[in-house]
Amino acid sequence: MARKMCQEVKARNYHIDSYGHVNNAQYLRYLEDARTDFFEELGLSIPGLNARSIHIFITATNLQYRKPAKIGDKLLVYGWFIKISSRKATWQHEIYRKQDNALILTGQISGMFLKQGRLTTIPSDVRAAMTKIYIS
Amino acid sequence: MARKMCQEVKARNYHIDSYGHVNNAQYLRYLEDARTDFFEELGLSIPGLNARSIHIFITATNLQYRKPAKIGDKLLVYGWFIKISSRKATWQHEIYRKQDNALILTGQISGMFLKQGRLTTIPSDVRAAMTKIYIS
Amino acid sequence: MARKMCQEVKARNYHIDSYGHVNNAQYLRYLEDARTDFFEELGLSIPGLNARSIHIFITATNLQYRKPAKIGDKLLVYGWFIKISSRKATWQHEIYRKQDNALILTGQISGMFLKQGRLTTIPSDVRAAMTKIYIS
Amino acid sequence: MARKMCQEVKARNYHIDSYGHVNNAQYLRYLEDARTDFFEELGLSIPGLNARSIHIFITATNLQYRKPAKIGDKLLVYGWFIKISSRKATWQHEIYRKQDNALILTGQISGMFLKQGRLTTIPSDVRAAMTKIYIS
Numbered sequence: 341m342a343r344k345m346c347q348e349v350k351a352r353n354y355h356i357d358s359y360g361h362v363n364n365a366q367y368l369r370y371l372e373d374a375r376t377d378f379f380e381e382l383g384l385s386i387p388g389l390n391a392r393s394i395h396i397f398i399t400a401t402n403l404q405y406r407k408p409a410k411i412g413d414k415l416l417v418y419g420w421f422i423k424i425s426s427r428k429a430t431w432q433h434e435i436y437r438k439q440d441n442a443l444i445l446t447g448q449i450s451g452m453f454l455k456q457g458r459l460t461t462i463p464s465d466v467r468a469a470m471t472k473i474y475i476s
Numbered sequence: 477m478a479r480k481m482c483q484e485v486k487a488r489n490y491h492i493d494s495y496g497h498v499n500n501a502q503y504l505r506y507l508e509d510a511r512t513d514f515f516e517e518l519g520l521s522i523p524g525l526n527a528r529s530i531h532i533f534i535t536a537t538n539l540q541y542r543k544p545a546k547i548g549d550k551l552l553v554y555g556w557f558i559k560i561s562s563r564k565a566t567w568q569h570e571i572y573r574k575q576d577n578a579l580i581l582t583g584q585i586s587g588m589f590l591k592q593g594r595l596t597t598i599p600s601d602v603r604a605a606m607t608k609i610y611i612s
Numbered sequence: 613m614a615r616k617m618c619q620e621v622k623a624r625n626y627h628i629d630s631y632g633h634v635n636n637a638q639y640l641r642y643l644e645d646a647r648t649d650f651f652e653e654l655g656l657s658i659p660g661l662n663a664r665s666i667h668i669f670i671t672a673t674n675l676q677y678r679k680p681a682k683i684g685d686k687l688l689v690y691g692w693f694i695k696i697s698s699r700k701a702t703w704q705h706e707i708y709r710k711q712d713n714a715l716i717l718t719g720q721i722s723g724m725f726l727k728q729g730r731l732t733t734i735p736s737d738v739r740a741a742m743t744k745i746y747i748s
Numbered sequence: 749m750a751r752k753m754c755q756e757v758k759a760r761n762y763h764i765d766s767y768g769h770v771n772n773a774q775y776l777r778y779l780e781d782a783r784t785d786f787f788e789e790l791g792l793s794i795p796g797l798n799a800r801s802i803h804i805f806i807t808a809t810n811l812q813y814r815k816p817a818k819i820g821d822k823l824l825v826y827g828w829f830i831k832i833s834s835r836k837a838t839w840q841h842e843i844y845r846k847q848d849n850a851l852i853l854t855g856q857i858s859g860m861f862l863k864q865g866r867l868t869t870i871p872s873d874v875r876a877a878m879t880k881i882y883i884s
Contacts, residue, residue, distance in 0.1 A: 352645055353658075354773065356766040358819040363762040364534045365504035372500070373624055386625075387684060398500045402538045411766040412659060488781055489794075490637065492630040494683040499626040509760055522761075523820060547630040548795060636806045637776035644772070670772045674810045 342475045344420045345378040348438065351413040361408030367445050368401060371433050374417040375449070382469040394463065396451045399428070403447040407437070414438040421474040427459050428452045429470060478611045480556045481514040484574065487549040497544030503581050504537060507569050510553040511585070518605040530599065532587045535564070539583040543573070550574040557610040563595050564588045565606065614747045616692045617650040620710065623685040633680030639717050640673060643705050646689040647721070654741040666735065668723045671700070675719040679709070686710040693746040699731050700724045701742065750883045752828045753786040756846065759821040769816035775853050776809060779841050782825040783857070790877040802871065804859045807836070811855040815845070822846040829882040835867050836860045837878065 349370050357363040376386060389395070409415060416436045423430040433447040453462050462470070485506050493499040512522060525531070545551060552572045559566040569583040589598050598606070621642050629635040648658060661667070681687060688708045695702040705719040725734050734742070757778050765771040784794060797803070817823060824844045831838040836858065843853040861870050870878070 352641075353648065353765045353767070354641060354644070354771040356764075357761045358764040358768070359531065359761070360766070364508070364537060365501045365762065368501035368504065369624075369626060372626070376625065385684075395495065397544075398541055400538070400540050401500060402536070404536050405534055408533075412657075488777075489629045489631070489784065490635040490777060490780065492628075493626045494628040494632070495625070496630070501626065505760075505762060508762065512761065521820075548793075631803065636780070636809060637773045640773035640776065667767065669816075670813055672810070672812050673772060674808070676808050677806055680805075 342420070342471070342473055344418045344475070345374075345381065345473055346419075347374045347377055347417045349373065349415050349417055351409050351411055351415060353411060356411050359408075361410055362413075364403075364405065367403055367405075367435065367447070370415065370417050370435065371401075371419070371431075371447060371449060374419050374433070375431060378419055378473070379469075382472060384466060384469050389466070392463075393456050394460065394466075395454045397454050398449060398451045400450040401447065402449075403445060405445055406443045409435075409437060409444050415444065419473070421470055422448070422476075423450075424462070424467065424470055424474055426461050429462070432475075478556070478607070478609055480554045480611070481510075481517065481609055482555075483510045483513055483553045485509065485551050485553055487545050487547055487551060489547060492547050495544075497546055498549075500539075500541065503539055503541075503571065503583070506551065506553050506571065507537075507555070507567075507583060507585060510555050510569070511567060514555055514609070515605075518608060520602060520605050525602070528599075529592050530596065530602075531590045533590050534585060534587045536586040537583065538585075539581060541581055542579045545571075545573060545580050551580060555609070557606055558584070558612075559586075560598070560603065560606055560610055562597050565598070568611075614692070614743070614745055616690045616747070617646075617653065617745055618691075619646045619649055619689045621645065621687050621689055623681050623683055623687060625683060628683050631680075633682055634685075636675075636677065639675055639677075639707065639719070642687065642689050642707065643673075643691070643703075643719060643721060646691050646705070647703060650691055650745070651741075654744060656738060656741050661738070664735075665728050666732065666738075667726045669726050670721060670723050672722040673719065674721075675717060677717055678715045681707075681709060681716050687716060691745070693742055694720070694748075695722075696734070696739065696742055696746055698733050701734070704747075750828070750879070750881055752826045752883070753782075753789065753881055754827075755782045755785055755825045757781065757823050757825055759817050759819055759823060761819060764819050767816075769818055770821075772811075772813065775811055775813075775843065775855070778823065778825050778843065779809075779827070779839075779855060779857060782827050782841070783839060786827055786881070787877075790880060792874060792877050797874070800871075801864050802868065802874075803862045805862050806857060806859045808858040809855065810857075811853060813853055814851045817843075817845060817852050823852060827881070829878055830856070830884075831858075832870070832875065832878055832882055834869050837870070840883075 571581040707717040841855040
């Protein structure tokens with residue numbers, strides 16, 4: 341049965357900006373780190389894909405900022421697929437503050453699969469792994 | 477008559493990631509820098525607003541990545557308002573590569589105005605300045 | 613008996629620059645994260661110190677780059693004190709690549725203790741904790 | 749006659765950390781940007797060197813932090829060579845705050861020249877250009 345994957349990350353001194361909370365761009369980095377590690381947990385390493393000349397190109401990132409995160413906050417970064425088509429896919433993300441389970445951010449990240457720079461069908465082994473975290 | 481504002485930025489060594497192009501999160505920083513400078517050109521400094529206890533909280537960032545930018549690329553970052561309501565506003569952005577005018581990225585950034593942490597009406601002087609770059 | 617503290621960190625996609633290895637500035641962030649967590653392990657939280665109006669101001673950072681780190685490398689970040697005087701202290705750092713124990717970087721980070729912006733004596737409880745990782 | 753080169757940069761929102769001033773690692777990025785642009789002004793582009801299989805590997809960075817820089821500060825970043833040997837060179841940097849000419853940071857950055865990964869003699873055209881900003 342499909343499930344959401346989760347990773348914990350800590351808000352660092354230099355993630356904070358002059359407003360005293362985590363900078364808007366930093367969240368895209370939390371999400372990128374989480375997706376990389378989620379793929380690894382699914383047995384799909386990015387270097388392994390690249391060795392097969394397959395690259396994932398991010399086509400869109402949509403973030404909704406709900407509450408600011410602060411220095412030292414432990415954040416739970418969730419991710420799963422909400423759409424997997426033949427050559428494209430979309431992740432859904434949620435970030436919660438661990439201490440009180442407050443929702444900090446929601447986001448959707450879309451990407452397409454390229455082989456030697458051209459749009460390509462998601463390989464069947466990759467699709468099989470991705471399907472494990474697909475929730476319709 | 478309303479106009480789009482524009483700023484030039486250069487893609488730096490550390491903006492590039494292991495894929496050899498500008499990292500997805502870096503674009504949010506190009507856009508943030510541009511908005512800060514656009515506000516200053518309009519006579520609205522962020523420190524000045526903060527001194528009046530007014531803060532702009534980013535509520536959503538939506539980016540569409542069209543083409544990858546590379547090391548040394550000179551990028552033209554455009555911005556203007558597409559929506560100004562009583563307490564919220566939305567910027568439209570476009571980034572073009574200067575050398576060939578290729579479209580690199582489009583984006584929409586929404587924010588709300590807060591006074592001492594509570595949603596507040598956009599002050600009339602701020603609204604007047606913002607209207608100069610509002611294109612319906 | 614004094615000991616070196618150690619933390620593992622992973623070289624991320626956006627830590628890499630256009631040369632294909634970890635950017636020179638990124639190492640200062642690995643070291644800062646390690647020091648923060650080492651202090652916490654010693655029972656000294658940075659927010660706790662700040663609440664006592666005590667801040668540590670970094671006065672010098674000296675890094676020696678030995679070998680480049682690459683995407684996905686797991687890095688072991690070591691830290692301990694080599695100098696603790698009445699109002700200043702110096703950390704020694706070493707970073708090793710986990711897979712083959714190659715030395716990636718050595719560094720020395722010096723800081724001074726401030727109370728309300730003025731140089732101050734290191735509080736005795738802080739000094740006692742720091743001494744646990746002091747190696748002459 | 750040899751001269752110091754200079755570039756202006758602005759302290760941005762996300763350069764600031766939770767202490768309210770520019771983060772220690774950010775200065776290495778200001779210096780890297782400056783050196784890249786200084787080389788270009790001297791007619792030495794990094795991509796041009798790379799096309800000749802020549803890379804500069806940073807071997808050491810030593811920074812002395814004098815005063816903290818704050819959001820919006822305009823910073824004057826100076827750079828010149830203090831040492832040029834057959835295969836290595838060392839830059840001297842100074843950063844001043846434009847508004848009051850306060851000294852913010854001094855630094856020394858050393859690098860070596862590599863050709864296809866092996867230490868190599870600095871090419872004569874590169875040395876000639878570098879000598880223009882060498883101050884003994």
